[in-house]
Structures are given as structure tokens and as C-alpha cells.
Amino acid sequence: MDDGVGRWLGGPICTEFHYWGFMRLNFRTQNVTLVT
Amino acid sequence: MIRHIFTAFERSFRFIALIWWIYIIDFLICAVFGVQYSLNYFGLAPRTAQGLFGIVTMPFLHGNFLHIIENSMSLFVVLVPLYLELSDRFRMPEVIIKITVVSGSLLWFMGRGDSIHIGASALVYGLIVYACIAGFKYKRLSLLAFGAAAIFFSGGGLLMGIIPSDPQVSWDGHLMGAIAGAIVIFSERNLNDDRCSTRYPEPN
Numbered sequence: 001m002d003d004g005v006g007r008w009l010g011g012p013i014c015t016e017f018h019y020w021g022f023m024r025l026n027f028r029t030q031n032v033t034l035v036t
Numbered sequence: 037m038i039r040h041i042f043t044a045f046e047r048s049f050r051f052i053a054l055i056w057w058i059y060i061i062d063f064l065i066c067a068v069f070g071v072q073y074s075l076n077y078f079g080l081a082p083r084t085a086q087g088l089f090g091i092v093t094m095p096f097l098h099g100n101f102l103h104i105i106e107n108s109m110s111l112f113v114v115l116v117p118l119y120l121e122l123s124d125r126f127r128m129p130e131v132i133i134k135i136t137v138v139s140g141s142l143l144w145f146m147g148r149g150d151s152i153h154i155g156a157s158a159l160v161y162g163l164i165v166y167a168c169i170a171g172f173k174y175k176r177l178s179l180l181a182f183g184a185a186a187i188f189f190s191g192g193g194l195l196m197g198i199i200p201s202d203p204q205v206s207w208d209g210h211l212m213g214a215i216a217g218a219i220v221i222f223s224e225r226n227l228n229d230d231r232c233s234t235r236y237p238e239p240n
Contacts, residue, residue: 034076035148035206036099036155 044119047128051115052108055156058096059104079154080140080209082147091140094209095132095156107156114163117182122170131220135162139216143209153206157197158213164194165217173221 062075076097080090098104118126139158147153164186171179187194198211 033150033204034079034099034152034154035204035209036103036153036157 040123041120044116047119048112048115051128051132052111055096055098055104055108055111059098062097076152076154079152080143080147081152082144082149087144087152090153091137091144094140094143094154095136095159097154098156099154103155107160110160111156111163114160114167114182114186117179118163118167118170121176121179121182122174125174126170131163131166132159134220135159135166135213135216138162138219139209139213142212142215147206147208147212151206153209155206155209157206158209158216161194161197161210161213162217162220165214166221169218169221173224 058075066074075093076099077086078089078093079087079097080094081087098107115128119128136159139162143153143158164183167179168183170176171181171183197205198207198214200207
């Protein structure tokens with residue numbers, strides 16, 4: 001997406017983020033998958 | 037007895053409230069600054085330097101409302117019976133910290149790469165296994181019954197949670213949580229001594 005905490009940490013950069021959805025967390029990042 | 041139940045509810049709520057406060061803060065951060073600043077970046081990313089944060093932060097980070105509701109209910113359902121049954125023998129903060137650190141460390145070393153693990157479900161698994169083994173160790177049939185009921189009423193979902201299935205489910209986190217729960221209860225000194233002879237504390 002752009003530089004935020006992820007870049008600051010030298011970590012993954014978010015490319016898609018369905019944060020407000022009520023259903024299961026379903027956002028993926030460029031390099032990693034967020035798993036719950 | 038009523039006081040004991042009240043204490044169990046209060047202590048469980050306190051911990052769950054802490055998780056909710058962090059979720060609300062994260063929610064506000066995302067609303068104001070954008071989702072790229074989400075605290076979820078501080079989750080546990082195995083074998084990465086920044087992922088080390090996650091050993092401590094993972095149980096406090098949740099992805100959405102349903103996720104935190106599920107984990108809050110699970111935590112409440114497992115923490116209250118543990119405290120009711122084991123009373124002061126169950127040192128809630130200590131057990132929570134131990135399971136969190138042990139499961140997080142195991143997950144950091146052995147978890148799936150290319151992923152950020154968040155959520156308190158590893159802790160929930162740890163506490164359920166802790167409760168089951170504590171039932172054997174301290175001869176509390178009700179805790180064994182609780183473990184069996186948890187598996188039964190989840191429709192086997194608890195067991196399914198520790199085998200690879202959905203790529204977005206942290207099954208390895210669940211597994212490490214369960215292992216951590218076993219390690220923590222086995223490492224506890226068996227307190228069948230005078231201090232534990234009183235099942236419920238006397239009212240003041």
C-alpha cells in the first residue's frame with residue numbers, strides 16, 4: 001500500500017487490507033499473509 | 037462462594053478488557069492514520085527480527101470485530117472455570133504470561149514463514165490444554181469434563197484447529213499454544229499441600 005509501520009519495521013508492506021469487514025480477516029500483504 | 041464467582045468474573049474481564057482497549061486503539065489508529073499504521077504489523081512473524089515483538093503482542097492484536105469477539109468469548113469460557121476450580125492455585129497473570137511467551141517463542145522458531153500471526157487463539161488453546169492436564173494433575177474431574185465439553189461443543193473444531201487447513205488460519209499458532217499449555221502445567225510444582233486444602237477462600 002504505502003510506507004507505514006510495516007516499512008518502518010523493515011517488514012511486510014500491505015497491498016490489500018479488508019480491515020473493516022465483519023467476516024473473517026482476509027487481507028494479504030505483498031510478502032506475507034496475515035493469519036489469525 | 038458468590039464472592040469467589042465474582043472474583044473469577046472480574047479477573048477474567050480485566051484481562052479481556054485489556055485486549056479490547058488495544059483493539060479500540062488500533063481501530064482508531066487505522067481510522068485516523070490509515071490501515072498501513074495498524075498495530076497488527078507488530079504481530080508475530082516467525083524468524084524475523086521485527087517478528088520478535090509478536091511473542092508478547094500477538095494475543096493482544098486482532099484483525100476484526102468477529103475475531104476479537106470469538107477470542108474474548110473463548111478466553112472468558114476457559115478462564116472462569118479455571119479460576120473457579122483451582123482458586124488461588126491458578127495464578128492467572130503468571131499462567132497467561134508463561135503460555136504467551138512459551139507459545140510465542142515456539143511459534144517464532146517453528147511457525148510458518150511469510151506470515152504474521154495475530155490473535156489470542158494460541159493462548160486459548162494453551163489454556164484449554166492447561167485446564168485438561170490440570171484436571172488430571174490436581175484431580176479435578178470438572179476440569180476434565182470442561183475439556184471434553186469444549187471439544188464436543190466446538191464440534192471437533194478445536195482439534196481441527198491444530199491441523200493445517202485454511203491458509204489464513206494460524207494452525208501452527210494453535211498447535212504451539214496447545215504445546216505451551218502442556219509445558220506450563222507440567223512445569224508447575226504440584227501444589228497438593230496445605231496451601232491448597234481450602235478450595236474457596238474464606239470471605240473477609
